[in-house]
Amino acid sequence: MTGTLESTGIASREMFEKLLPSPERRARGPYIVMECYEEIPCNPCSTSCPFHAVHMDNINDLPQCDIDKCTGCGSCVGRCPGLACFVIDETVGDGKVKITFPYEMVPLPAVGDQVDALGRDGEVVGKAEIVRVLSTEKLDHTSIITMLVDKELLYDARNIRCE
Amino acid sequence: MKFSDVVIIGGGPAGMSAALAAAEAGVRVTMMDRFSEPGGQLVKQTHRFFGSEHERAGTRGIEIVEILRKQIEENPLIEVKKNTDVLGIYSDRVITFEEDHVYGRMTAGKIIIATGASEKMLQFENNDLPGVYGAGAVQTLMNVYGIQPGQRVLMIGAGNIGLIVSYQLLQAGAQVAAIVEAAPRIGGYKVHASKVRRFGVPIYTKTTIKAALGDHRVTGAVLADMDDKFQIIPGTEREIEVDTICIAVGLAPLSELLVHSGAEMHYVPQLGGFVPVRDEYLETTAPGVYVAGDVSCIEEATAAMLEGSIAGVSAAIASGMNRPELIAKREEFVEQLAILRSGAAGKKIRDGLKLIARREQN
Numbered sequence: 001m002t003g004t005l006e007s008t009g010i011a012s013r014e015m016f017e018k019l020l021p022s023p024e025r026r027a028r029g030p031y032i033v034m035e036c037y038e039e040i041p042c043n044p045c046s047t048s049c050p051f052h053a054v055h056m057d058n059i060n061d062l063p064q065c066d067i068d069k070c071t072g073c074g075s076c077v078g079r080c081p082g083l084a085c086f087v088i089d090e091t092v093g094d095g096k097v098k099i100t101f102p103y104e105m106v107p108l109p110a111v112g113d114q115v116d117a118l119g120r121d122g123e124v125v126g127k128a129e130i131v132r133v134l135s136t137e138k139l140d141h142t143s144i145i146t147m148l149v150d151k152e153l154l155y156d157a158r159n160i161r162c163e
Numbered sequence: 164m165k166f167s168d169v170v171i172i173g174g175g176p177a178g179m180s181a182a183l184a185a186a187e188a189g190v191r192v193t194m195m196d197r198f199s200e201p202g203g204q205l206v207k208q209t210h211r212f213f214g215s216e217h218e219r220a221g222t223r224g225i226e227i228v229e230i231l232r233k234q235i236e237e238n239p240l241i242e243v244k245k246n247t248d249v250l251g252i253y254s255d256r257v258i259t260f261e262e263d264h265v266y267g268r269m270t271a272g273k274i275i276i277a278t279g280a281s282e283k284m285l286q287f288e289n290n291d292l293p294g295v296y297g298a299g300a301v302q303t304l305m306n307v308y309g310i311q312p313g314q315r316v317l318m319i320g321a322g323n324i325g326l327i328v329s330y331q332l333l334q335a336g337a338q339v340a341a342i343v344e345a346a347p348r349i350g351g352y353k354v355h356a357s358k359v360r361r362f363g364v365p366i367y368t369k370t371t372i373k374a375a376l377g378d379h380r381v382t383g384a385v386l387a388d389m390d391d392k393f394q395i396i397p398g399t400e401r402e403i404e405v406d407t408i409c410i411a412v413g414l415a416p417l418s419e420l421l422v423h424s425g426a427e428m429h430y431v432p433q434l435g436g437f438v439p440v441r442d443e444y445l446e447t448t449a450p451g452v453y454v455a456g457d458v459s460c461i462e463e464a465t466a467a468m469l470e471g472s473i474a475g476v477s478a479a480i481a482s483g484m485n486r487p488e489l490i491a492k493r494e495e496f497v498e499q500l501a502i503l504r505s506g507a508a509g510k511k512i513r514d515g516l517k518l519i520a521r522r523e524q525n
Contacts, residue, residue, distance in 0.1 A: 006348040007368045009356030038353045039507045041465075042213035044221035059215050060506025079221050081211035082354025105334060122363025140223070142211070159361040 010120045011037055013155050021067040030072025030089035030098070034063050036082060048079040077102050078139045087146075088154065097154055098131065100146040108133055108143055109162045117149050118159040125156045167193040167242070169478045170258055170271035172249050172420060175203020176464045177456025177471035178277035179231040184475030184496075185275075186240040188484045192475075193269070194235070195247040195260060201235065202228040203279055204299070205464060207306040209334075210327055213352075214465040217499055224464060225306070252423045256451060273451045273478035276421055277471060280414035280435065280457035285319060288374035294381030298328045298411035305335045313407025317384050318342040319372055323351035323463075325411035329359045332409075340405050343370040345389050352508075372408065373400055381408055416458045424449040433515025435461030442521040443497060444477040445470060453478055462512055469500040 046054040053069035076085040087100035109130045117128035132146035149157045169185045174196030182194045208224020247262040282297040304310040321344035329339045376383035388399035415436040426439040426447035439447040455474040456467035473496045
């Protein structure tokens with residue numbers, strides 16, 4: 001992958017890793033990663049957070065998450081208009097991680113499905129097992145999916161292909 | 164002749180917000196729209212909007228339009244003229260129009276022009292082949308009528324419209340073969356770009372379409388690289404197989420009626436084209452004529468709604484409703500809009516507005 005986010009639409013591994021919390025926090029439970037790299041006037045992540053963990057002084061700021069208040073609940077995942085919030089859970093063990101992401105396509109996968117995990121460029125990066133599918137009226141067609149993937153795919157896996 | 168305190172021309176996000184703001188301030192409003200239902204471009208915006216809670220952030224355009232329509236319907240001070248084309252505005256604020264193909268006239272105390280914008284076209288060989296669409300038409304077919312316009316689409320333009328419509332094409336089950344962008348950078352929000360990239364849609368910057376291929380309908384396109392001066396680099400041409408070409412290269416304000424009204428106009432590229440000089444409450448140099456939405460400057464629907472609110476409440480205040488709470492409310496709207504435009508994404512708009520701001524008398 002060459003080029004920058006501005007020319008490719010793909011955030012680099014370095015940009016992503018800067019968003020990761022401390023190793024201690026990562027070992028403690030699920031946490032949010034807000035892949036919001038560009039200042040745009042928008043704040044539903046902050047207003048939707050039930051734990052008041054996401055701060056913005058000005059609506060144009062990048063969201064700042066107090067990761068010790070964040071429980072990884074995923075409220076913002078379904079509210080972010082940019083579909084840029086992801087919950088990562090590194091505590092599952094067995095060389096796996098859970099990645100929770102927003103999904104607005106049909107058909108929806110079902111829990112237990114084995115699907116292709118797609119990378120940031122839509123290429124297949126590995127296999128994923130669907131472990132949770134949340135699609136409520138309140139979510140209004142932005143479903144929240146959790147997939148189980150190899151922990152090496154922490155940065156890469158951001159989507160799935162449902163046949 | 165029939166009279167209305169405030170006549171609003173255009174029933175999109177700006178016009179609807181203007182109607183509500185003016186009527187809530189207590190004046191009688193007539194809102195004219197050329198389509199069978201008001202709503203403008205909101206009726207096809209299936210994505211969640213950015214912005215803050217004030218501007219209904221996180222809500223989809225198609226839901227915002229339902230909320231606004233209901234409020235308008237329930238407000239006894241608002242009359243909506245549907246299927247109505249405005250033909251002319253005269254200096255004494257007489258408006259002539261065709262309503263359901265019948266000619267009519269009325270006078271207005273104040274006029275708010277909220278006519279929106281039209282899509283820009285791109286010059287390339289064969290650009291009149293069936294299968295070449297504007298992005299607005301593609302959105303209308305898919306999101307209003309449930310018709311998928313093609314199987315394999317080439318998107319021209321990586322601004323927010325190009326990116327969002329590409330995503331909606333994927334949702335409709337179409338393939339997006341590529342998004343091409345003449346500039347070296349993606350113009351739209353990067354979160355929108357990342358969304359389509361995750362589904363395998365490539366974005367080619369510094370690339371343009373040279374020709375559409377096909378005899379009776381689109382069967383492909385010729386792409387070519389562009390240099391820093393936006394000239395095609397010879398020898399870089401290559402073909403791509405698609406059945407649909409969707410053009411999303413920007414919008415231009417639909418400002419003819421402003422010209423009619425006698426408002427002073429200037430060409431401001433940052434705002435999208437010919438736009439009127441206006442004060443901070445959106446009154447143009449034509450007395451009693453206000454402007455709001457994309458016809459004022461090409462921007463997001465959230466900004467259009469705020470501009471509508473400012474123009475609506477201003478028209479009411481100027482009609483005699485100059486109550487302190489309305490003046491305070493107007494300042495709130497002005498401030499909300501300033502905050503919305505205060506970041507990096509709003510720089511182009513701020514630069515453009517500086518060029519067009521009306522110098523206050525005295």
